[in-house]
Amino acid sequence: MATRLPGKRIVKKASGKTKTAAKDKLKEIVRDYEDGLAIAPGDYTVERAVNDWLTYGLNGRDPRTVESYAILCRKHVIPALGKRKLRDLSAEDVDRWLADKAKTLSTRTLQIIRSCLNRALKRAMARDKVKRNVVELCSVPAGKAGRPSKALTFAQADAVLKAATGTRLYAYVVVSLLTGARTEELRALTWDHVDLEGDPKTVPPVPPHVAVWRSVRADGDTKTRKSRRTLALPRRCVEVLRQHRNDQRREQDGSSAAEGLAFASSTGTELDASNVRRAFRIVIRDAEGLNPAEWTPRELRHSFVSLLSDNGIPLEEISRLVGHSSTAVTEAVYRKQIRPVLQTGAVAMDHIFEGGAEP
Incomplete structure (x- = not known):
């Protein structure tokens, strides 16, 4: 069945199992045309x-x-x-x-x-x-439960640090575990955002610190506005990063690494997520009592939250340290690692890992 519309000769056709069905379909086509809606080609899938x-x-x-x-x-x-x-x-x-x-x-x-x-x-x-x-x-149904994130106990964290000692990933593991920085933030960290000296003469004194202002996201920014934060570095981080920077400079034939990436490949290029996961599995494989198939680098951040919570740090302070927009986010993401609370980041980590001595 077809109809001719006024003005320019435009013919619209419709078909159906019955004459009535064809008429109804044709009326719908004409109504769509009059409403300015183009009709999709029949083969557009x-x-x-x-x-x-x-x-x-x-x-x-x-x-x-x-x-x-x-x-x-x-x-x-x-x-x-x-x-x-x-x-x-x-x-x-x-x-x-x-x-x-x-x-x-x-x-x-x-x-x-x-x-x-x-x-x-x-x-x-x-x-x-x-x-x-x-x-x-249509709404999204609940899907299959994924592998829940876990946190290392203190004994497990100590074993991971021992296993990482002497590897290319050692400084990365130490900073990730002792500051709670996201893996995407550490991979983008540059030396000009790391201050290993601080300024003890100011009031109040400025401790050694790291400015977590960038990530490897497409826009180069951190996950959220509140993720931009400056974190005091525990003494162990300072010592390890000093050694790491010296090793990196020697590896790069003595050239200055001041403007370069803090964590990079041997050629100075940016690490990608797969590089870090692969190297981290090797570390976990050598850590006593841990299965490399069960752990990922992001769980160093979960472990940071768990260790602070175990040592009485308030949820509000933990939320600030990990760069969450609110404590609700921290509770939602890390609820299994949060425990009842009271004190703060670098100081607590110095207490947990006793003054930066080798494990």
Whole structure:
């Protein structure tokens, strides 16, 4: 069945199993046309919408983020929904897809793949490929429980420090464990943000400290505004960093490392997450009683929180030291490491690790 619209000859067609169904479909097409809505081509699929978004909708994003989204879309979105015509995709289709994925994926991964599909449909909707975004009608179910983060006990932390001694990762492990800095913050740390002398003559005296103002994120900034913080360094950190800087200068043929990365490869290039994870597994392998498959570098930060809490540091102070926007964030992320409380960071770590002596 077809109809001719006034003015320029434009013919719209519709079909159905019955004459009534064809009429109803044609009325809907004409109404969409009069409302200024273009009709999506019949062969425009979810796969095309997702690929268009991956190709054109992520300009300016970090290449690693784009690659991560592409992998998730091509593994989880396109195989399940890709052949579906976009205009035929229903909320029920999306609900079933998410429920199926919830059997094997974590809640966080479900949130990401739903977000990818949602943004792909939003882009298609803005280009008149589809009339509405059904993904916005669907919520994310609870996914498969992931591996819970853990914290090292004092004895385990001591074993890790002993195992790390003499390795390229030793200074990194010491600073991470004794300051609670994020691994992404330490990988971006430069020597011009490290003061190993302080200024004892000022009032009040300025202790040796590290300015955690950068990270390896796409914009180079820390995770949040409150993550920008300046932390006093425990004595053990100061001693280890001095030795580390001297070793680094010798490794770089005596050239000044003042403007360079505090933690870098032997050629002075930035460490990536996989480099650190690999080196950390080797350290854990040599630490007595620990399984390298069960520990990651980020758990040094969890251990920092746990050790401070065990030694009576208030939650409010721990929250400031780890750069959280509020104590609620600290409780939500580190609730298993928080214990009842009373005192503060560098001083407490000096007390825990007795004056920076070798373990």
